Amino acid sequence: MGAWQSYRLRLQRKRWRIRAFRKRRELRPVARRTDTIRPGAILVFSTFRNEAVRLPHFLGYYREIGVDHFLMVDNDSDDGGREYLASQPDVSLWTTGASYKRARFGVDWLNWLLLKYGHGHWALTVDPDELFVYPFCDTRPVRALTDWLDASSIRSFSAMLLDMYPKGGINDVPYEPGQDPLEIASWFDAGNYSIYRNSRYGNLWIQGGPRMRAFFADEPWRAPALNKIPLVKWDRQYAYVSSTHTLLPRGLNQVYDEWGGEKASGLLLHTKFLSTFGSKAREEIERGQHYAASREYRAYAEGLTDNPDLWCKWSEKYINWRQLEILGLMSKGNWA
Amino acid sequence: MSVGILMLVHTALDRAEQVIRHWNAGGCPVVVHVDRNVARDTYDRFVDALSDLADVHFCKRHRCEWGTWGIVAASLSAAETMLARHPGLGHVYLASGSCLPLRPVRELTAYLDARRATDFIESATTADVPWTVGGLDAERFVLRFPFSWRRHRFLFDRWVEIQRRLRLKRKIPEGIVPHMGSQWWCLTRRTLEAILTDPNRAEHDAYFRRVWIPDESYFQTLARHHSTRIESRSLTLSKFDFQGKPHIFYDDHLQLLRRSDCFVARKIWPHADRLYAAFLDPSEQAMKGAEPNPGKIDRIFAKAVERRTRGRPGLYMQSRHPHDGWGNGFTSAPYSVFEGFEELFVGFEGWLARLTGGRVHGHLFGPEGAEFVGRQPTYAGALSSHPAIRDYNADRFLTSLIWNTRGERQMFQFGPRDSQMISWNLARDANAQISVISGAWAVPLFQAGGDFGALRTEAARLQKIESEHLKHLRSPHAKARIRIWTMAEFLEAPMEGLQAIIDEIAGARRLKRLTEAPKMVDLTGFGQFLQNLKNQGMHPYLMGDFPVDGAPAREDKPLRKPYLVR
Known part of the structure; x- marks a missing residue:
């Protein structure tokens, strides 16, 4: 890569940081407990809208693996989720009524919080419907992973989005607050992913899974990206470019080996396809606040009218991370 | 006869304290070296916490940076303190704060008592073993390394290049045949004393002070010079990955470590509560007096290195995306x-x-x-x-x-x-x-x-x-x-x-x-x-x-x- 392109990416990174700085005024603190964040704490950053039903399990899951503090942005929820979070001792909460879309789908808000509170910490940026799975997550807390990454001089850790879905119609089994969503959405696609390398940012562009085969068969290039880099030893110079798919500086996107070896990686189990999904899709289409004019949600809504069953004969049922490792969806790398 | 423990400590002082108490309870005198980079008050608290133990001493502190003389200086100071205070020891064991004894102390003492004249130190000539990561093997003994590898990599590399080009070489002191091996050893008091009181020690120290990673060669070389009987292996189980950094043990390695029959393992994750609880338990049963046998652990770590360097052929995923032709095969099977x-x-x-x-x-x-x-x-x-x-x-x-x-x-x-x-x-x-x-x-x-x-x-x-x-x-x-x-x-x-x-x-x-x-x-x-x-x-x-x-x-x-x- 030439010096010129290097310089342009640098300018771009500064632009995103300035933008995040400007957008900070859209955030109004509801419960700020950031003074309880101790050096070395592991932080979760998340933005959400009307996810009250998922939040209890979300917090429970990440507390269990050893996250110390949650920094959350509420985008105008009216289902009680904000009040619930405000009462949690390890959550700092901001709220905003501003446009999700104009905050580049929440990235500007999170970039600001990361800049302000994430510096020097391991930061995990996930949505409320994403569960982070990493090698040995059933026996080792996430701090074991971050300590190992620190010792190995690795600054960013990849975790591809793995879409989980139930067997049968999405609405067949209602999801209850606090319930493990994987009890219902326990199936996934094991090996139908397209991977391209993005030469500009140096990251991989991964698409596929049930969404591509069910909703984007005619236009596969429009299928949502699944590559994500959610866990980063944050520095105030860093910025997420689009969701957690891409980071700057671009060295942070180098989470894959190019000479045949495997780097360590995890997965984000994406439990979007639950009974809550239909109403969510309808609401989001009306608001038009999602990526590419809610194209994703529209495709789903159209599919949902026929009550799609994402399950197929070749779907794989989730057991544990070792199964995902053997299937080649994630890797232990040289962590043993 | 007993064994004295030299312990180099720089982080996780609470864990170090636990292990020191364990050694001490087993009847071993301990000399602790705390890295000078540890803050004064933290150090004082640490010394205070251990002040109730009789046979635990602290030696002069040095600044220990990876790959530099500081670690050898620390070991030497600790060894001097140990020999001055406990002249009757049979063996002296060098360990770190993140080492964990896997077998009861009495088993180690019994094992060493049965081998009174044997020095356990991994020691091989550079010509025979291409171990090193980074390619500097024989050269680490003849070039000079004024720049830190960690902090000034660019200068380090350039300076090595210049010396190679100009064929600049240091003279190796007479009678010295460079050997290398694991940093963690267990020497007889006699050998250690011979190294410390060698009439040429000043010359040796001056020479090794400028060798790269002297902690892997100082004792390894000089033990060859003085010892009558060397077992070239370390009693400390310590595995290294492809970048030369030690593999870490976690709670889920418990059974594996138990079955390894090794005396001491390194490195233990400081938060591995189950490992510390299990192996420091005073009621821990004797294993069976077996020889250390880390075969299974070796295989697991060798596999990890292979996964990282070669990967699974024919697999394309988020963390393995080989360049055209670099994947050891386009597909995984015929x-x-x-x-x-x-x-x-x-x-x-x-x-x-x-x-x-x-x-x-x-x-x-x-x-x-x-x-x-x-x-x-x-x-x-x-x-x-x-x-x-x-x-x-x-x-x-x-x-x-x-x-x-x-x-x-x-x-x-x-x-x-x-x-x-x-x-x-x-x-x-x-x-x-x-x-x-x-x-x-x-x-x-x-x-x-x-x-x-x-x-x-x-x-x-x-x-x-x-x-x-x-x-x-x-x-x-x-x-x-x-x-x-x-x-x-x-x-x-x-x-x-x-x-x-x-x-x-x-x-x-x-x-x-x-x-x-x-x-x-x-x-x-x-x-x-x-x-x-x-x-x-x-x-x-x-x-x-x-x-x-x-x-x-x-x-x-x-x-x-x-x-x-x-």
């Missing part, structure tokens, strides 16, 4: 590609499946979509048969299919009507077995009949595509096992060709001789069809020479009956 067979034989897929027991697909790259076996809409790994999805990334479609079906041979049909994106990678894939009957694409045209102008155009198109594909197969870069017959050639002895392919698929299993021949389509008039194409100015050359009248000679015989090669 598979077969048949071109022109389905056109020539009726029910070829079923025949092949019956014979080989493998998975036989139709045209995976066909224009209407992937024809999976049984014409399913999805296949292993939930691969979609949709043509747009397949063609969006044809390479990953094929590699995913082969990866998803590991342990089961895949076979599929291919031809000029299919999407050709995969053609070049097929040819270069050593796992591919490609069998081609060139020109057989003309048979369906011949059977279809109809508008001859359209047929002629289609024939010209297919011939062009296939000849391009054959060019790939004949390229010097092609690595697949490739067989190409013209149609005329193949028809002269069809069973021979089939037998060769089937034998190769069966490999060592060497299955049955072909008893059931596939049924060939009726080719009466095919020669005339080709002649008609020629008459229209389109020369079909890929099928070889066909007589105009009737089919080649073989056609007269009834091909339904098996033609047995042997």
Whole structure:
């Protein structure tokens, strides 16, 4: 890569940081407990809208693996989720009524919080419907992973989005607050992913899974990206470019080996396809606040009218991370 | 006789304290060196916390940076303190704060008592063992390293380069033969004393002070000089990964560590509560007086290094995306590609499946979509048969299919009507077995009949595509096992060709001789069809020479009956 392109990416990174700085005024603190964040704490950053039903399990899951503090942005929820979070001792909460879309789908808000509170910490940026799975997550807390990454001089850790879905119609089994969503959405696609390398940012562009085969068969290039880099030893110079798919500086996107070896990686189990999904899709289409004019949600809504069953004969049922490792969806790398 | 412990500590002081108490309770005197980088008040608290123990002492503090003299200086200071205070020791054991004793202390003392004159120190000459990461082995003893490898890598590398170019070399002190090995040793008091009181020690120290990573060579070299009996191995279980940093042990390694029968393990994750609780438990039962046997742990860590450096061939995923040609193979397992067979034989897929027991697909790259076996809409790994999805990334479609079906041979049909994106990678894939009957694409045209102008155009198109594909197969870069017959050639002895392919698929299993021949389509008039194409100015050359009248000679015989090669 030439010096010129290097310089342009640098300018771009500064632009995103300035933008995040400007957008900070859209955030109004509801419960700020950031003074309880101790050096070395592991932080979760998340933005959400009307996810009250998922939040209890979300917090429970990440507390269990050893996250110390949650920094959350509420985008105008009216289902009680904000009040619930405000009462949690390890959550700092901001709220905003501003446009999700104009905050580049929440990235500007999170970039600001990361800049302000994430510096020097391991930061995990996930949505409320994403569960982070990493090698040995059933026996080792996430701090074991971050300590190992620190010792190995690795600054960013990849975790591809793995879409989980139930067997049968999405609405067949209602999801209850606090319930493990994987009890219902326990199936996934094991090996139908397209991977391209993005030469500009140096990251991989991964698409596929049930969404591509069910909703984007005619236009596969429009299928949502699944590559994500959610866990980063944050520095105030860093910025997420689009969701957690891409980071700057671009060295942070180098989470894959190019000479045949495997780097360590995890997965984000994406439990979007639950009974809550239909109403969510309808609401989001009306608001038009999602990526590419809610194209994703529209495709789903159209599919949902026929009550799609994402399950197929070749779907794989989730057991544990070792199964995902053997299937080649994630890797232990040289962590043993 | 007993063993004295030298412990180098720099972080996780609470864990170090636990281990020190354990050693002490086992009757071992301990001398602790705390890195000078640890803050004064933290240090004071640490000393205070241990002040109730009689035989625990603290030595002069040095600044320890990785790969520098500081660590050796620390070990020397600690050793001096130890020998001054406990002159009657049998052995002295060097450990770090993140080392954990795996067997009761009395077992270690008993083991050492039985080997009073033996020094346990890994020590090998640089010429014999290419261990080192980064390539500096012999050179670490003859070059100078004024710049920190950690903090000033650029200067470090440049300075090494300059010295190489100018052939600058330091003189190695007389009587010294450089040896290297694990930093963690257990020496007899006698050997250690000899090293410390060597009349040339000042000279040795001055020399090693400028050697790179002296903690892996100072004692290792000088022990060779003074010892009467060296066991070149470390009693501390310590494994290194491909970057030269130690592997870390966690709670889930408990059983593995128990069964290793090693005395001490390094490095333990400070938050591994279960390990500390289990191994520091004073009621811990004696193992069985066995020799250390870290074989299983060795294998696990060796595998981890292999996964990181070589990976799983044929796998493409978020953290493994090899450059073209760097993946140790395009696909993960052998598979077969048949071109022109389905056109020539009726029910070829079923025949092949019956014979080989493998998975036989139709045209995976066909224009209407992937024809999976049984014409399913999805296949292993939930691969979609949709043509747009397949063609969006044809390479990953094929590699995913082969990866998803590991342990089961895949076979599929291919031809000029299919999407050709995969053609070049097929040819270069050593796992591919490609069998081609060139020109057989003309048979369906011949059977279809109809508008001859359209047929002629289609024939010209297919011939062009296939000849391009054959060019790939004949390229010097092609690595697949490739067989190409013209149609005329193949028809002269069809069973021979089939037998060769089937034998190769069966490999060592060497299955049955072909008893059931596939049924060939009726080719009466095919020669005339080709002649008609020629008459229209389109020369079909890929099928070889066909007589105009009737089919080649073989056609007269009834091909339904098996033609047995042997």
